[in-house]
Every structure is written in C-alpha cells, then in structure tokens.
Amino acid sequence: MAKNKFHDGPGPSQRQLRVGELIRRTLSDVLMRGDIHDPDLNRMSITVGEVTVSPDLKVATAYVVPLGGKGQEDVCQLLARNKAELRRAISKDMTLKYSPDLRFRLDETFDRLDETRRLFSQENVRRDLDD
Template sequence: MGKNKFHDGPGPSQRQLRVGELIRRALSEVLARGDVHDMELNRMSITVGEVRTSPDLKIATAFVLPLGGRGQEDVLKLLAQNKSELRRAVGKKLGLKFTPDLRFRLDETFDQMDETRRLFAQDEVRQDIEDGFDGDADGPDGPDGDAG
C-alpha cells in the first residue's frame, strides 16, 4: 500500500510529459508575472522545477521551491490558498479543455544535488574517484570499457 503513484508502472506517457511541461511553463510565467491577486505570493520568487500529471491528467503536482530555499512552508501555504486562481490562469493561458487540479510539493532535487556534492567532496569518495574505482565494478575491461 505504500507505493508512490508517481513511480508505479512503466512511467509517464508522452502525453503526460507534454502536458506536465506545458503546465510547468504556464505556471512559472503566471507566478513570475504576478498574475495572482495575492500580494504576499507576488512578492516571492518561486521556481517550478517540474510538474507531474496523473495518468488521467486530472491532477497536476507542481514541484516548487522559493528562491534561496527560504520560506518553503509559507510558499506551499500561499500556493494552496491561491490554487483556484492559479488553475484558472494556467487553463486560460494554455487553452486546455480541462485544466487539472493543481497540487504543490517542495522540489527536493536541489537538496539531493547538495547532498551529492557533499558526498563527492569527502576525501575517501574523492580518492576512490581519482583512483578509478579499483574495485570489480568496472568489470574485466577496466574503467575505460576496452580490454587493452
């Protein structure tokens, strides 16, 4: 029962990917232009990193992050309070027959990239990289993939 609905099955269809990207662009533009009648929300710079749609295209989940990463909970709250107006603005901009219900989550990919950078900066990890992973992970052909 603990499955994530975004990662089950064969992955998103081309239509889901296309609609998600169209919504991402439209939502980014709406937020950048301050098209919402909420002064607090308009004062914030918000990055929309990705939008994933459900297979039936009825739900669009936008992964967002405020500029600098500060005020994350405030951003989620303000976006949720204004989601009807945001949905109307996105639908109008895209001319979709049916605009999906918008949901908002924090985009954690930046945190993951920071953690990856931190790991690569560790002496023992850097040493492994510089030594060419002297383990068996490269297989019999060595790190370059050729036998000679």
C-alpha cells in the same frame, strides 16, 4: 509515508510529459508576472522545477522551491491558498478539455544535488573514485 515523484513501473506517457511541461511553463510565467492577487505570494520568487500529471490529466503536481530557499515552509501553503486563481490563469492559456486540479509539493531535487556534491567532495569518496 510521503509520495515520491520517482516511482517504479511504466513512466509517464508523451502526452503527460507534454502537458506537464506546458503547465510548468505557464505556471512559471503566471508567478513571474505576479498575476495572482496575493501580496504574500507576489513577494516570493518561486521556481517551478517540474510538473507531473496523472494519466487521466486531471491532477497536476507542481514541484516548487522559493528562490534562495527562504520561505520553504510557506510556499506550498501560499500556492494552495491561491489554487483556484492559479488554475483559472493556467486554463486561460491552455487548450485542454479540463483544467487539472493543482497540487503543490516542495522540490527537494536541489537539496539532493547539494548533498551529492557534498558527498563527492569528501576526501575518502574522492580517493575511492580515483582508484
């Protein structure tokens, strides 16, 4: 069963949220500038929607989606293939004791939003909401 980024129990700490956002911004900048030496990866425009960090800050999971949705099946493999170089680029810009191990997952949030919009646009759902 696939792990979901939404889980039960206590939420992430303020430090996890701060580090996750810092990694998200840094990873987005690195990918936007094309700092990675992989022409396949540099051809893609990738959106980093969220980065979650483990409580010990040693594992960071980046939820990514290619711009326009094209290449979804390749994006996580390309990023994983360049994980070491991405990790070095991120650690260079950050002041953490340890550079977290990077993992990449497809961000399905946008798909869920589209599905929610589609459901709300159905006549029977709109009628129920108006009542």
